[in-house]
Amino acid sequence: MLENSSQPMNKGTIICVDDERNILLSLHDSLSQIATGYAIELAESGVAALSIITELSQNQIEVPLIICDRAMPEMDGATLLTQLHQQFPKTPKILIAELAEISHAIQASDRTHLYRYITKPWDETDFSLTVREALRSYEQAKQIAAQNQTLKQMHLELQREIANRRRAEALLVYDALHDTLTGLPNRTLLVERIEQAIRTVRYDSTYQFAVLFIDLDRFKIINDSLGHTIGDELLVAISTRFRQCLRNTDIIARLGGDEFAVLLEEIQDTSDAIQIAQRLLESLCTPFNLKGHTVAASASIGVVVGSSSTAYDSAADLLRDADLTMYHAKKTGRAGYALFDRQLHVQTLKLxxxxxxxxxxxxxxxxxxxxxxxxxxxxxxxxxxxxxxxxxxxxxxxxxxxxxxxxxxxxxxxxxxxxxxxxxxxxxxxxxxxxxxxxxxxxxxxxxxxxxxxxxxxxxxxxxxxxxxxxxxxxxxxxxxxxxxxxxxxxxxxxxxxxxxxxxxxxxxxxxxxxxxxxxxxxxxxxxxxxxxxxxxxxxxxxxxxxxxxxxxxxxxxxxxxxxxxxxxxxxxxxxxxxxxxxxxxxxxxxxxxxxxxxxxxxxxxxxxxxxx
Missing domain, CATH: 3.20.20.450 (EAL domain)
Known part of the structure; x- marks a missing residue:
């Protein structure tokens, strides 16, 4: 290996490999004029070249160009370049050969992924153009790779931003459709689901659903006497019990204050809704223990069944009837339920x-x-x-x-x-x-x-x-x-x-x-x-x-x-x-x-x- 007389440069190191010293020196002189800003390493054998490349790799120094003689003892140029291609696939490789060896160089070009081959003795102008183009090609490829990496990073950041925005939007949608205290769906989501059930009835005359409007009895007294913190905890505890009474396909919503509503889809008949209403009332029979306070709770429930015979036009109309039915249940005796009927509907219109x-x-x-x-x-x-x-x-x-x-x-x-x-x-x-x-x-x-x-x-x-x-x-x-x-x-x-x-x-x-x-x-x-x-x-x-x-x-x-x-x-x-x-x-x-x-x-x-x- 010959000493490199050039000072290390930021652009990388060009490696020249030839078993003839005078050719290496000639390459060095030519490259010093052509490839300003690059360091030049000279190796007299393939083994020496591999050693240099190992050192450069360890120091993370780029190799923008490799110039190698074809005919060398121990390891010929084609074999060396084939090995180096695996480590430096983007680096241009120039093979120098005697005119008589051109056919061998051509045969090795595909295997070694040559940038170009040059005959000895070379024409300085041709050599200069070849080296400049090879270095320009390497720099352009490096810039493209850097740009691609930047674009890839930007794409990843964009994907992360899109994912974060989607999560934020999903959270906003969730918050807009759910009660912050209990985590239950709110009135907006319930209305959407009821509207969907009403549309289903229109094209499927056998489909039935029910809405249960629930109002806690004397909740204001609990709130005023024990405080709003206990009142909130009671609402959360009640919502948990209510959820345990329902199927996975049912939806329970908190409408606000001490009012809840349940949507029961695909019921067989009215008795299914009544059974759920009774189950909800029974779930409140056991008092709640809240921060040392034993709190008893009860509720009044209004039940409305949606079917082809009732033919509701909107969720608002159905909830209105369910609300009035609940008040009817409350008037006839708390801790009970009432079923909406046509007579009550007439009374509703009158009211x-x-x-x-x-x-x-x-x-x-x-x-x-x-x-x-x-x-x-x-x-x-x-x-x-x-x-x-x-x-x-x-x-x-x-x-x-x-x-x-x-x-x-x-x-x-x-x-x-x-x-x-x-x-x-x-x-x-x-x-x-x-x-x-x-x-x-x-x-x-x-x-x-x-x-x-x-x-x-x-x-x-x-x-x-x-x-x-x-x-x-x-x-x-x-x-x-x-x-x-x-x-x-x-x-x-x-x-x-x-x-x-x-x-x-x-x-x-x-x-x-x-x-x-x-x-x-x-x-x-x-x-x-x-x-x-x-x-x-x-x-x-x-x-x-x-x-x-x-x-x-x-x-x-x-x-x-x-x-x-x-x-x-x-x-x-x-x-x-x-x-x-x-x-x-x-x-x-x-x-x-x-x-x-x-x-x-x-x-x-x-x-x-x-x-x-």
Whole structure:
């Protein structure tokens, strides 16, 4: 091996192999002029060349060109180049041969993957062009390889980015279709699946499915008493139990709050849906242990079956019916289920019509107030009225309060309606005070709903109404049910104190039919107890009812409260209530709820009402 006189360069090392020293030196001189920037290594044998290449490989130095003599002892050029090609397949290889050896060079060209062969003695111009082209070819191949590697890396990065984006999009889609708390499908996904089931029914008349609308009973009490953290844990635990009751093909979704819904596909008949509903209810029979709290839970379920006979057009319609069926189950007794039928569908349409028309009724002044007289039972003297709202529908005529008040409560419209009732009752009473100045002052009793009572500005609202109408606050009685007071137990004391500070009197409506917790009567300063009509109905023939009323009256006296009996319809009931020392009453025996004109006639007569029945 000859020493390389050139300094190592960045472009790589050219290897020249020949057993004749003078040819190696000649190659070195020529290459030094042609291949600037390249190092040159000279080897006098194939073995020496392999040793050089091994060293270069270890140092990771590129070999852009190999020039080799064909005829050498021990290892000829063709054999050497064949071996080197396996290690440097991209490196151009030039074989130098005597003119007489050209045929051997040509035969070896395919085997050795020659770039070109050159004859001895070589033409310097031809040699220079060949070397420059070989080096240019190598550099171009290297650039292409580098570009290909860059493109490959870019492609891999692009694929990773696409995969990450797809995962992110899939996560976004999952989050958009699932509840974050329980991990269950949400309303959006459920609606999609129900719509799909509805479409299946259209082309397959034998296909049936069912939707179970589930609402937890008294969940608000659990949330308010134990906190939202326990409430959330309860929802997660309940969703786990519910999933265990279903098939893999069924879907259970959390609709929000304490509402869930189940889609049962490909059921055989209604009994399949009922069986699942019962299984879901039974799963809640075992209490939950949550952070040391033993929590009992129950639910009400509305069941709707989808088939060719029901022919639903949309998931919204089906869920509406399922929701209403659930409320029907809740009204008939919690911890149960109800099955939707055609009669309930008719009721549903009626309720929807009422709900739609309610909001326009106030603007169109379709509501009117009737006034039922309240009298002193011992004399029949008129002492006041209870304001009762009526709805005179332009098409349906007079709609019963039992039909529209629950809808108003459910939709929140009761807040607007209740405010109107309060304002109209106070306005009318003040007008009658001016119209009949000689008549003794009369009270007006107005029913207050739970939603009204829960308003933060409720006291300010009443204060404003009294200011606007000029009505005396001492003559206004607000009737509140036991359940409303107990459901708002924390705020009730403060609210009632503010109302009484204005001079307003407070009455417990339907006493004995709600919570019947006597402790709140001591805690809250109330003015009147109203005995529910269910107790009055049998007071003339039931010893038990007599004793209940006697107890209520005694309780009221001990607490300094008045007593008003509702629903008095017969003289026997009146006489019995008188004997029990009940002070006041109202009912059809004296007068049904009367409109404004009838009340004005009554006030003008100024007679005891017991003689008008």
């Amino acid at each position: 929807l019509k009422i709900q739609s028309d309610l909001h326009q009724a106030l603007e169109r002044q379709e509501f009117i107030l009737c006034y039922q007289p309240i009298v002193a039972l011992s004399t029949g003297k008129l002492i006041g009225f209870e304001a009762l709202v009526r709805w005179h529908h332009p098409q349906q005529g007079l709609i019963s309060p039992g039909d529209f008040i629950p809808v108003a409560e459910e939709t929140g419209f009761i807040i607007f309606l209740g405010e109107w009732v309060l304002r109209e009752a106070c306005r009318q009473m003040h007008q009658w005070q001016l119209q009949f100045p000689l008549h003794s002052p009369l009270t007006i009793s107005v029913n207050i709903s739970g939603k009204q009572f829960s308003q933060v500005n409720f006291v300010q609202q009443i204060e404003q109404i009294l200011l606007e109408t000029g009505f005396d606050a001492h003559l206004l009685k607000l009737e509140i049910t036991e359940s409303v007071l107990m459901e708002n137990a924390q705020s009730s004391t403060s609210m009632l104190s503010q109302l009484q500070a204005l001079g307003i009197r407070l009455s417990i409506d339907d006493f004995g039919t709600g919570y019947s917790s006597l402790s709140y009567l001591h805690r809250l300063r109330l003015d009147t107890l109203k005995i529910d009509r269910s107790f009055v109905r049998d007071v003339d023939r039931s010893v038990e009812q007599i004793e209940i009323i006697r107890t209520i009256i005694a309780l009221a006296w001990n607490l300094g409260m008045d007593v008003v009996a509702e629903g008095i319809e017969t003289k026997k009931q009146l006489f019995q209530l008188r004997s029990l020392k009940c002070e006041y009453g109202q009912g059809y025996l004296f007068a049904k709820p009367l409109d404004r004109a009838a009340i004005e006639t009554l006030l003008a007569q100024d007679l005891p009402l017991q003689y008008l029945s």
